Amino acid sequence: MNALRADTVAIEADELRKVYPGEVEAVRGLSFTVEPGEVFGLLGPNGAGKSTTVGMLTTTIVPTAGTARLAGYDVVRESIGARSITSVVFQDAVVDRSLSGRENVAIHASLWRVPSDEADARIGELAETLGLAELLERPVSTYSGGQRRRLEIARALVSRPRVLFLDEPTVGLDPRIRAELLDLIAGLRERGRTTILLTTHYLDEAERLCDRLAIIHEGEIVALGTPTALRADLGEKLVELRVTDDAPLVLEQLRARAIAGDDAFTVGSTITIPLHDGSAREAIAAIETSDVTVASITSRAPTLDDVYLRLTGGRLNAAA
Amino acid sequence: MTVTSPELELIAPLPAIPRSPFPPLATLARRRLRLSARTPRELIVPLLTPILFALVIAPALKQALHTSNEYEAFVATGTIGLLIPLNTMFAGIGVLVDRESGAQRELLSAPISRALLVLANMAVALAVTALQVAVLIGAARARGIHFHITGTGMLWFLAAGSLFTIGMYGAAETLAARVPRTEEYVARVPVIAIVPWFLAGSLFPITALPNFLTWVARFLPLTHALALIRYGLLGDPRGLEEIWKLHDVAAMAGMSLVVVALFAAVLTAVGIRTFGRTAVR
Numbered sequence: 001m002n003a004l005r006a007d008t009v010a011i012e013a014d015e016l017r018k019v020y021p022g023e024v025e026a027v028r029g030l031s032f033t034v035e036p037g038e039v040f041g042l043l044g045p046n047g048a049g050k051s052t053t054v055g056m057l058t059t060t061i062v063p064t065a066g067t068a069r070l071a072g073y074d075v076v077r078e079s080i081g082a083r084s085i086t087s088v089v090f091q092d093a094v095v096d097r098s099l100s101g102r103e104n105v106a107i108h109a110s111l112w113r114v115p116s117d118e119a120d121a122r123i124g125e126l127a128e129t130l131g132l133a134e135l136l137e138r139p140v141s142t143y144s145g146g147q148r149r150r151l152e153i154a155r156a157l158v159s160r161p162r163v164l165f166l167d168e169p170t171v172g173l174d175p176r177i178r179a180e181l182l183d184l185i186a187g188l189r190e191r192g193r194t195t196i197l198l199t200t201h202y203l204d205e206a207e208r209l210c211d212r213l214a215i216i217h218e219g220e221i222v223a224l225g226t227p228t229a230l231r232a233d234l235g236e237k238l239v240e241l242r243v244t245d246d247a248p249l250v251l252e253q254l255r256a257r258a259i260a261g262d263d264a265f266t267v268g269s270t271i272t273i274p275l276h277d278g279s280a281r282e283a284i285a286a287i288e289t290s291d292v293t294v295a296s297i298t299s300r301a302p303t304l305d306d307v308y309l310r311l312t313g314g315r316l317n318a319a320a
Numbered sequence: 321m322t323v324t325s326p327e328l329e330l331i332a333p334l335p336a337i338p339r340s341p342f343p344p345l346a347t348l349a350r351r352r353l354r355l356s357a358r359t360p361r362e363l364i365v366p367l368l369t370p371i372l373f374a375l376v377i378a379p380a381l382k383q384a385l386h387t388s389n390e391y392e393a394f395v396a397t398g399t400i401g402l403l404i405p406l407n408t409m410f411a412g413i414g415v416l417v418d419r420e421s422g423a424q425r426e427l428l429s430a431p432i433s434r435a436l437l438v439l440a441n442m443a444v445a446l447a448v449t450a451l452q453v454a455v456l457i458g459a460a461r462a463r464g465i466h467f468h469i470t471g472t473g474m475l476w477f478l479a480a481g482s483l484f485t486i487g488m489y490g491a492a493e494t495l496a497a498r499v500p501r502t503e504e505y506v507a508r509v510p511v512i513a514i515v516p517w518f519l520a521g522s523l524f525p526i527t528a529l530p531n532f533l534t535w536v537a538r539f540l541p542l543t544h545a546l547a548l549i550r551y552g553l554l555g556d557p558r559g560l561e562e563i564w565k566l567h568d569v570a571a572m573a574g575m576s577l578v579v580v581a582l583f584a585a586v587l588t589a590v591g592i593r594t595f596g597r598t599a600v601r
Binding site for chain 2: 020055058059060061062080081083084086087088090092093094095096097098099103107108110111112113155
C-alpha cells in the first residue's frame, strides 16, 4: 500500500466544497492536482477561500462535499494517514510561547513519531541551517516575528513531510525578514523533493516560488497554470490608459474600432488592453487618433495582477 | 544571521499508520505539564480557597458552633469537593489558551486521534489534582485534624476522587470547547464548581437542607463523591446513609461509586465529542 502511495499524485482535490453555517459558501467545487515535488500556489485575496481549502486538506475543516487525497490518503476517511505525511506552517503564530524553541520542535517530532535520536540530530541541523542555533533554548515568547516564523518552518520540516502547507507564510513580516523567508522557501523548492502548497496574496511570491498556481476568486478557481502561461493569455504587452469619460463606454468605442479586444477590461477610470497582435506603438497611435479623451497612456508587460483583474474585476493587493 | 536552505534529507519514507496511542499521549501530557509548571498560579490558586476552609474556617466554625473535633475532619474532607472542581475548571483554561494562542491548530494537524488531546489534558489534571489533594490532606493533618484511613478506605477514596476528577475535567473540556472566550468561561466557573459544593453536604449533612434541596443533593455526583471520600478517609458512612437510606454500607458505597463512574464516563465522552465537533469545523 505504502509503495503504491509513494508514486501517486501528492495532492488531489476533486470538487471540494465548503459551506459554513449560515449558508456561507467559502469554497465552491475546487479541483486540482499537485505532482510530487511541485510548488503549487493558491493565489487570491483574503476571503477567497484559500485558508478554508488548506484547512480541508490538512483535515482541520470537514468538506461539505467533494474529496481530497494526499499521497493517496483520503483526508476524511484516512485523516490520520493524511496528517502523517504533512506539516503546516500556519498564517498566524502557532507556538507554545512559554516553551523553548527546542521543546516546540521536539513535541512536533514526537507526535509525528520521529525517533528521538533522529529528532535531536535533525533539530540541531535545522537550527543551524535556519539560523536558530543560538535561540533554541530560549522561550519562544522572546523571539521576534521572523525568528518565530523560522522556528515554525523548522518545526514543520523536522518530520520530513511529503507535503508542506505554507499558509500565507510572510504575512505581517517586515520586508527584510520576508525576503529571507522567500529565499528559504525558494531553497526548499530547488531541492525539489517536498511538495509545497503555498497560499498567498502577494504576486511576487507566487511568481517567484510557484511552478503552477491557481487563482481563486470567491471560492472558485478562475485560472490555473504556470505563471508564464497565465501571463501569456494577455499577450506580450498591454496598453493601459486612464480616461476622463465613462471608462466602460470608452472601452465599447475602442472595441467598435477594433483597437481593443474582448479581453480588454476596466477598473475605475483605467482601461487595460492586452495586445495579442501588433505593437504597443501602433495601438497607442490608434487610440490617440480616435476621439477618446485620454488622461494618460502607457504600455508594459502583463503581470499576474492583470490576469487577476481581468478574471475578477478586482485588484489582488487592494482586495487583500 | 544567515539563513540557508536546509540541505537535509527532506522527505521521510511513507510512514506506517501509528497504532499505539500511548507515545503521543505521553508527549501531549508532558507538554501540558510543562505549560502548567511554567504558570504556577494554575497550581496554587485552586488550592487557596480549600486550604482556607480546611485550616481556618473549619476550626473557626467548630469553635463558634461548639461542635466536636469530628466537625473539623468533616469540613476538611468536604473541601476536597471544592478543590477538585476548582482545579479541573482551572485546567480547562489551558484548552482556551491553546485555542486562542493558535497552538491547538498545530496539535490538530498531528497524525493522532484528536481524543488524545482531551485525554492527555485529563491525565495531567488528574495528576495535579492528586498532588493538590495530598497537599490539602497533609496540611489538615499538620493542623491537627485526624483521619481514619484503612487500606479499603483508601481504595474507596482514590476511586471516588479519581472518577469525580475525570468527570469534572470532562465538564471543563466541554465548557472550554463551547464558550468562545476565556472571560465567559471564567464567569461560569462559580456556578459549576462552587454552587453544587454548598448543596452536596460539604459543610453540613444534606439532611440539614430543606427537604426539596436534600432530594436535589442526592442527584448531584459531588454528593456521592463526598460521601465516598468521607467513608474512605474517615470511616464515616453517614453520608452514604443520608443518600440511600439503607444499612448495607458496602452496597451503598458501590452504588455511589457507580453514580460517580457514570458521571465520569458520560462527561468524558461528551467532552471528547464536543472538542472534536468544535475544533474541527
